[in-house]
Amino acid sequence: MNYLPEVLKILEGALRSNAEQAVNYARLLVEKLEQEGEHQQARLIQRKLDTLPSALVPLSGGQFGTVPIDHESRLGLAxxxxxxxxxxxxxxxxxxxxxxxxxxxxxxxxxxxxxxxxxxxxxxxxxxxxxxxxxxxxxxxxxxxxxxxxxxxxxxxxxxxxxxxxxxxxxxxxxxxxxxxxxxxxxxxxxxxxxxxxxxxxxxxxxxxxxxxxxxxxxxxxxxxxxxxxxxxxxxxxxxxxxxxxxIHLPPPALRFALLQSYLGRFAAPDLSLVRAVELTAGLSGGLIRQAVEDCIRQAVLANEPAVSEGTLLTRIAHSVLSAQKREPTREEITKLLLEKSVPLRVIAAGTGASMRQLLKQGKNRTSHKKQKGKANGQTGESGSRR
Ligand SMILES: Nc1ncnc2c1ncn2[C@@H]1O[C@H](COP(=O)(O)OP(=O)(O)O)[C@@H](O)[C@H]1O
Ligand SMILES: [Mg+2]
Missing domain, CATH: 3.40.50.300 (P-loop containing nucleotide triphosphate hydrolases)
Incomplete structure (x- = not known):
């Protein structure tokens, strides 16, 4: 009977610090020796195995060498x-x-x-x-x-x-x-x-x-x-x-810049400025920034465009910012946020697909609304919005 395969596996386990492998093959060797009537040799190896630290004793039920499972759900524990x-x-x-x-x-x-x-x-x-x-x-x-x-x-x-x-x-x-x-x-x-x-x-x-x-x-x-x-x-x-x-805190501006740059990779147009994107991503996690950028890249690839435009990027980020606060935001809400952040109209138009006329109207409404609010606050003696 040839025991060399088991011996080699045990040696390999020992050399790679893989105790699991070494023990597993030692057990196989015991079984083989028993079958061959080599009881004394089998006992010698078994005795060695019996003195293993408890951490190396195989897990009951589970297959040795595989990740153990939860016996109720049958799902792996790791x-x-x-x-x-x-x-x-x-x-x-x-x-x-x-x-x-x-x-x-x-x-x-x-x-x-x-x-x-x-x-x-x-x-x-x-x-x-x-x-x-x-x-x-x-x-x-x-x-x-x-x-x-x-x-x-x-x-x-x-x-x-x-x-x-x-x-x-x-x-x-x-x-x-x-x-x-x-x-x-x-x-x-x-x-x-x-x-x-x-x-x-x-x-x-x-x-x-x-x-x-x-x-x-x-x-x-x-x-x-x-x-x-x-x-x-x-x-x-x-x-x-x-x-x-x-x-680990939510990323500060310098880190948001690095994250945006790293996720955009070669899809950052040479003239793409990230200043506004860095400002707009305040309060977003790296995970959400990654999702936003990857969505933009997907959009660019499917449209056969070589790079992500600032408009697309800011629109997608505004979407993330708003959906973190509530459910799916409307295009108007996204535009409103971008207007509030003083993003140029042409950039918003390119990103949201809104026409310049619509944007001008929305921008005007916003300014007159702001003025009215300012007046009302003036009358009540408040010094402006506190929200
Ligand atoms: N600081 C960071 N550096 C690199 N990638 C980040 C960073 N923060 C978040 N990510 C990315 O966001 C995604 C979610 O991150 P993850 O490690 O699962 O977050 P957490 O475990 O804190 O919930 C991952 O794809 C990861 O690549
Ligand atoms: Mg996690």
């Missing part, structure tokens, strides 16, 4: 990917960029730090409003470290049977500890809700305790990055587990 190093482009302001570089250096030099007596593994919590690039940053970190990214959406770990939630967490953390990786806990607040939240059941509080214990038991090669839009819901004990806490 998603695993290898992010190409040149793919995620994350634009951050200087202070955050420095923090990320410090984090990466900490991870890469963990051995030296550990030898110097520093025992806190680098762990990062990213928080901020939706669409500011938290997920993108986690992808960037995994790509920079050259590690697989294991993303778990924490809300999907929560089972309607709370006992299963604790199990799901254990399966996930067991899986994540099998080889070096970045474990990205997205929508982290779903799991890490404040333990003293009066509405929560005692059971869910136990889930949080379990989560913390699982986190503490992870090997240093499992790099934990978590993200949340609701940092105020996090338990102080959870905060303490993270020595890097990055708050």
């Amino acid at each position: 998603h695993e990917e290898h992010v190409p190093v040149d793919e995620p482009n994350v634009l951050l302001d200087e202070h955050l960029r420095d923090e990320v570089q410090r984090f990466l250096a900490d991870v890469l030099h963990m051995d030296r730090l550990f030898a110097a007596g520093i025992q806190a593994w680098p762990r990062m919590l990213i928080f901020g409003p939706p669409g500011v690039g938290k997920t993108q940053l986690a992808r960037f970190i995994a790509a920079q470290l050259g590690l697989p990214l294991l993303t778990a959406r924490c809300d999907s770990l929560i089972s309607s049977f709370l006992g299963s939630t604790a199990k799901n967490i254990r399966y996930l953390f067991d899986h994540a500890s099998q080889r070096p990786c970045v474990l990205f806990l997205d929508e982290f607040d779903a799991l890490a809700k404040a333990r003293d939240d009066a509405q929560e059941l005692g059971e869910l509080k136990r889930v949080v305790v379990g989560l913390l214990q699982n986190m503490d038991a992870l090997p240093p090669q499992t790099i934990v990055v978590a993200a949340t839009n609701h940092e105020q819901l996090l338990d102080p004990a959870v905060w303490r587990r993270f020595n890097y806490r990055l708050q």
